[in-house]
Amino acid sequence: MKKRLNVVVAGAVVVALAGGVAGPASAHRDSEFGRATLTGFASLPALTFVPASEPSGHQLDTAPVNGVAAPWADQPVQGFSGIVRNGDGTFEVMSDNGFGTKDNSADFVLRIHSIVPVFRDGRVDVIGGINLTDPDGHVAWPLTRSDRVLTGADFDIESIQRAPDGTYWIGDEFGPFLLHFDRTGRLLRAPIPLPGVFAPENPLRGTTPNNLASSKGFEGMAQSPDGRTLYPLLEGTVAGDAPGTLRMYEFDRKAEKYTGRTYAYKMDAPANAIGDAIAVDGHRFLIIERDNNQGDAATIKKIYLVTRADRDRDGAMDKTLVADLLDIANPKRLGGFGTTFRFPFTTIEDVVILDNRTIGVLNDNNFPGSAGRTPGVPDNNEFITLRLTRSLDADPRLLG
Numbered sequence: 001m002k003k004r005l006n007v008v009v010a011g012a013v014v015v016a017l018a019g020g021v022a023g024p025a026s027a028h029r030d031s032e033f034g035r036a037t038l039t040g041f042a043s044l045p046a047l048t049f050v051p052a053s054e055p056s057g058h059q060l061d062t063a064p065v066n067g068v069a070a071p072w073a074d075q076p077v078q079g080f081s082g083i084v085r086n087g088d089g090t091f092e093v094m095s096d097n098g099f100g101t102k103d104n105s106a107d108f109v110l111r112i113h114s115i116v117p118v119f120r121d122g123r124v125d126v127i128g129g130i131n132l133t134d135p136d137g138h139v140a141w142p143l144t145r146s147d148r149v150l151t152g153a154d155f156d157i158e159s160i161q162r163a164p165d166g167t168y169w170i171g172d173e174f175g176p177f178l179l180h181f182d183r184t185g186r187l188l189r190a191p192i193p194l195p196g197v198f199a200p201e202n203p204l205r206g207t208t209p210n211n212l213a214s215s216k217g218f219e220g221m222a223q224s225p226d227g228r229t230l231y232p233l234l235e236g237t238v239a240g241d242a243p244g245t246l247r248m249y250e251f252d253r254k255a256e257k258y259t260g261r262t263y264a265y266k267m268d269a270p271a272n273a274i275g276d277a278i279a280v281d282g283h284r285f286l287i288i289e290r291d292n293n294q295g296d297a298a299t300i301k302k303i304y305l306v307t308r309a310d311r312d313r314d315g316a317m318d319k320t321l322v323a324d325l326l327d328i329a330n331p332k333r334l335g336g337f338g339t340t341f342r343f344p345f346t347t348i349e350d351v352v353i354l355d356n357r358t359i360g361v362l363n364d365n366n367f368p369g370s371a372g373r374t375p376g377v378p379d380n381n382e383f384i385t386l387r388l389t390r391s392l393d394a395d396p397r398l399l400g
Contacts (some may be wrong), residue, residue: 098152105152171218220277
């Protein structure tokens, strides 16, 4: 019998994840924010590559996808799945694992890119980056490359936080694992597994059945304002938990271990997914929730303000709508769009707080597979800024 997990929300033991039928989504107890306004639009063309890098896409079908045929002579700059604000107008963004699966991403090098959105010109400049590597042999199982440069066949990286010491903590979906890198991209210790949870690709599970679906590991990861605690959030429901309910864990960064405290996020519908999670203060988070559709078929692309409190006692954190990404006011017609702006991408996986009334949002373009902006044309990587109708009242340490 599977060991039952006690889930803590605001100090109470919650039984929602122990099984049974999910109830309605957690009530939105606070007044919802009004309609967000587009204040900035910048775009990085889909066909952007790391100069003088390495060939990629050889495990893909050579038939064109959205008019683009693989392989390529260099590494694509694509699939942004995590973002770190530098405070000087530049950002670090982390590419996804590659081309969607472990099997087709062995020649995609895992990388953190440095970018600058130039909103006055509507463009995103790529100004550098670092590859992720394991030269010291911390990964105990075989890697794809003998030089121990990490690839999309080794890890599916989806979330990132930079610690106060400048090192990076990255959430993976193949374990799921937490990965700790120095500021040059060098792995510092063995991947940290999540106790009791196994994705199908987990190389350590042996004969233990997986209890998490493929590509449903640590999609989002917040960090407390003091930098001591990480809050990794699964994208999928663990077997036996209430459908549509996700676990957010608490990890003591200095002790390098999980605290045992876990919180529940209840999606609006079990078929939805989350795209990112970041901290607003010591007890509140911004979480992207989305459906799996794109273009005109997209109906749910939302950002919620989530608190660890469970005032309605439904077994999950309370959530308040901050922005509907399919209904954004665009009075200045930024980006050449109409007065209503839509962010209609399959995967929207980056949110960053710029000030108490402004957030940045980026998509993962799943190069070359997603075509949410224009049918048949691969999506660019878009960086938008939104003005909120209310202040987030964020912890000042997160606004520096």
